[in-house]
Amino acid sequence: MTGLTPGKKYYFAVVVVDPERNVRLSDYTSSPYPSAVTPTGKLPTPTGLKATAATSTSLSFDWDDVVGAEKYHVKVSTSSTLSPRRSGSSLRARGP
Structure with a gap:
């Protein structure tokens, strides 16, 4: 995720x-980025979310693979409710 503002949480x-469009949202985030997200959906909660690289304006992160997952989305916001959502000009999102 790029284009983040330095000093902003x-x-x-x-x-x-x-594949059936069921979703599951992770219920935590990598330290030091707190979260107040409640998991929903039929799939297991993604685990192992961690920052792998960071600069003052970007962040790369990784997580454990979820069996049955077709794709992943990463949500980012300055609000603990993850609303409004922000998408970066580039996004490196990868699971194993």
């Missing part, structure tokens, strides 16, 4: 989507 969560 951001909240992150990973959304996993299966």
Whole structure:
């Protein structure tokens, strides 16, 4: 995720989507980025979310693979409710 503002607190969560479009939202984020997200959906909650690289305006992160997942989305916001959502000009989102 790029284009972040230095010094601003951001909240992150990973959304996993299966082929039937069921979703599950991670209920935590990598320290030091707190979250107040409640998991929903039929898939297991994504685990192992961690920052892998960071600069003053960007963040890269990784998480454990979710069996049955078709794709992942990463949500980021300055609000602990993850609303409004922000998407970066580039996003490196990868699971194993």
